Amino acid sequence: MSRGRCNRLVRAAWTALIGACLLLPLAGCVTNTVQQVREANTSLASGDSVVVLGRRTRPSASETELDFISCVAKNLGGGADAIRTIPEPEFLDALFPWFEPRTAPANSDDVPGLMQQPALAARLSEIGLRYLVWVDGSTQRTEQTGSLTCSVTGAGGGCFGFLTWENDSSYEATVWDVRTGRSVGKISSDAVGTSYMPAVVLPVPIIAPVRSSACDTLGDQLKVFLQGET
Amino acid sequence: MSSPTGSRWHRNSATPTLYRHGRRFGLAIMVLAGLAGCGATRVSVPATFPAPLVDKLPLHVGVRLDEALTSYKLHDKPEQGTEIEIEVGAAQTALFSTLLNGMFTQSSVVTEAATGVDAVLVPSIQELQFSTPEITKTDYFEVWIRYRMQLYRPDNTLIAEWPLTAYGQANARNYSMQGDQPALQAAALAACRDAMTFFIVQFRTIPAVEAWLRDPTAAAGAPPA
Structure with a gap:
């Protein structure tokens, strides 16, 4: 086989391999658990809105990820039976400084006290806020094994090895009714999944979408919960 | 192509x-x-702050911002990690203007000789500190700003003086693909927002300020807080 033909074959093989990696939707398996505790009835009238906030007590060792909060809010505000959801940064600015880490109510009993402030009560009524959803929790890597080595030489590069890791998402949403100043329920969403990355020349990541799965589950369950269907 | x-x-x-x-x-x-x-990681705090949602006090309060405050920056090389520069001074004019505008019916930025105001606030930064995940072995960038607040009558007699320590943190995992800069900036911005929050919460509870608020026209005589 001529050198030029050999080079063309090698290039074609590389292209095919890279294409396969990009096109194949490789995803690991995720196990989800969702639990709900209802303490009071819920319902949403037209014009009512909801906000999803991350708990940011300080100093904190496990602050909820910003993209998880926005993911849950996006799920609530999208799809069928969408709920009017105020984005967290917009809410924090509109109610500044009453939901900052230094001033945010620690429990639902503090809400009636906050509502004593005329300016705050007027703003909450203006935006039609009915429910506050506090999200606590985070995603942690709980286990990691294997090894993967990559090297680059003048003639090219490549990786060899096998990596595996387990991610564990654990989140809890507490729902407060702003009008009654009471906690109306809690929903927890847990997800566990193992990701793999085998590598023979090219690494092929098989990622378990643990956090996005926990977000989808929590968002879907919150939507059902807030509309009072269960 | x-x-x-x-x-x-x-x-x-x-x-x-x-x-x-x-x-x-x-x-x-x-x-x-x-x-x-x-x-080096260089950050500056964006000069945009939300208007405070509080009941305004019926007073005209001026704020005097000297150059040491408006040009304040910290340049440091921690033992672990790279050189860091945090510039908070440029945002102080917006911070205090927004703060006072939200707290009082009238506010203005004044110079040395202030007339037509009920009081003049003179803030200064005493110290700025930070920590990074490399230093603390946590996921957080943290920023502390230690202010000193002085409130004067128009005749330049002191009404009250008090310290204010603001704190901000940002989880590096929220910015994992973007390097250190946005996380450190978020922590510095959070510290500035906390300074505004703390000022609002604390202002009416300082005994000397409380006494002055009861009678803003009273002459000097009471010792500062």
Whole structure:
């Protein structure tokens, strides 16, 4: 086989391999658990809105990820039976400084006290806020094994090895009714999944979408919960 | 996509030198990119703050911002990690203007000789500290700003003086693909927002301020807090 033909074959093989990696939707398996505790009835009238906030007590060792909060809010505000959801940064600015880490109510009993402030009560009524959803929790890597080595030489590069890791998402949403100043329920969403990355020349990541799965589950369950269907 | 020089990067017998140069150029780019990651982290706080949602006090309060405050920056090289520069001074005018505008029916930025105001606030930054995940072995960038607040009557007698320590943190995991800069900036911005929050919460509870608020026209005489 001529050198030029050999080079063309090698290039074609590389292209095919890279294409396969990009096109194949490789995803690991995720196990989800969702639990709900209802303490009071819920319902949403037209014009009512909801906000999803991350708990940011300080100093904190496990602050909820910003993209998880926005993911849950996006799920609530999208799809069928969408709920009017105020984005967290917009809410924090509109109610500044009453939901900052230094001033945010620690429990639902503090809400009636906050509502004593005329300016705050007027703003909450203006935006039609009915429910506050506090999200606590985070995603942690709980286990990691294997090894993967990559090297680059003048003639090219490549990786060899096998990596595996387990991610564990654990989140809890507490729902407060702003009008009654009471906690109306809690929903927890847990997800566990193992990701793999085998590598023979090219690494092929098989990622378990643990956090996005926990977000989808929590968002879907919150939507059902807030509309009072269960 | 083609370019006039695009063919230079292909290996062929006619252009071996160009190919070698191309490889060296690529290597140099990689080395430079690596070095860029080792450079200093410089952040400045964006000068945009939300208006406080509080019941306004019926007073005209001025704020005097000296150059030491409006040009305040910290430049430090911690034992662990790279050089860090945090510039908070440029945001102080917006911070205090927004704060006082939200707290009082009238507010203005004043110079040394202030007339037509009920009081003049003179803030200053005593110290700024930070920590990074490399230092604390946590996921957080943290920023502390220690202010000193002084409130004067228009005749330049002191009404009250008090310290205010603001704190901000940002989880590095929220910015994991963007380097240190946005996380450190978020922590510095959070500290500035906390300074506003703490000022609002604390202001009416300071005994000397409380006494002055009961009778803003009373002459000096009471000792400062």
